[in-house]
Amino acid sequence: RYVRQLQRLQLLFSPTAADARGARQFVEEAAQDFARQHPDVVLYVSPHSGPGPAPVLRAEYLNGTVRDELIASKTSEEIVQLATKLANQSGLDIIRIRKPFHTDNPSVQGQWHPLTNKPSILTVQGPRLQPE
């Protein structure tokens, strides 16, 4: 069955800073809908008063990766889109994928080795025929 890999989202922002306006609007309008649509993600909203670090959305995944996304000067809709993007990701590192294909069954009839399709008489003296 499908298990959503996002464990929890922490929304850290300041209630007075100007660039956290989008975060504040998100909390007022869209956060409850987001939480209702994703019941398996725990959403923590923690405003820290006073001038502090930039507003950030921290995502923690089931395999332990923690990903921070800056939400300074983003609108509420952009934050919703970002949150859904994080919710649909897995916690694997975002690195270059070496090849865009993978298969668990590389060979259906058996992998070729130098002795396939060669008659076995070539390599072994055949079974000794009984004198009749």
Next chain:
Amino acid sequence: LLLRAARPLLAGAGRGTGLSAAFSTAPPPEKKRWLRAYLELQRLQAPPQRRSEKPNWDYHAEIQAFSHRVQENFALDLLKTAFVNPCYIESEEARRRQLGLDKDAVALQLQDNAGLAERGLRFARAYLAQCFEGAYPELPAKGTEALVNFLTSQELVSYVAQNLSIQDLALCRDFPAPPDVLQRTFLAVIGALLESSGPERTGIFVRDFLIPQLIGKDLFEIWEVVNPMGLLLEELTKRNISAPEPRITRQLGVSTVLPVYFVGLYCDKKMLAEGPGETLLAAEEEAARVALRKLYGYTENRRPWDYSKPKQGLATEKAISSN
């Protein structure tokens, strides 16, 4: 604006790598630039802490999210008892006694998960044994027992539990939780599900989380067989087929350091199986293993496991009655 955003980007050298740098309990914006590096070093060298001791943790919400993540309805109080381990209760009582509380306050009101874990283990073993008997009817009892033991072993169950975030929710004395604690907690979760939703849903749960761990595994990696030729002879006598005759089918590089022999097992002049090996004995043993795999139906090209929704509950009823 630029200054405010730039500061956390500079100070968060370890943030991008996903370390446990707690943002909201970070020290207040330090005025001294030369102090920042030292404080960052202190934060990086701090010992790892449980997630429940870091900021932003709501146990009830996390447990509800867990039940939604697994798409199961749990009775929440059963689930909460499933996460309580006996080592946690002992350590809490010892701590309270050390703090000098009365006898009544020392005794915790919590029950531990030993009973639930035992029930979960029994159900999981019975259900898995029954699944394998249905899917591989030719496999002997020792084979199904080996498969069931592998699927309920400590490493596998603790790996599954780690990836379901059970290590955050489980209450235990040591951090990080040892694998037997994780195994016991996962089995207790299965037991809690058994009590809340009944055996059918629990069977589907066990099937969805434990059986995919068999993907890519070979039968004889899980089941240690010392004498495959003897086992093969027994199987063939049961089916009234004559004893197999080993013959060399192909050989390469006989006089080199790395020879390859393909030995085929023939019964009544028809080929049963063929296996490669470095020496003739190794090749014969491998051919016997291939023949056993074919007989038990555990080859690589067998039908994959059926994960569709079951229509009748007969199978799981048999599982409970055999408990």
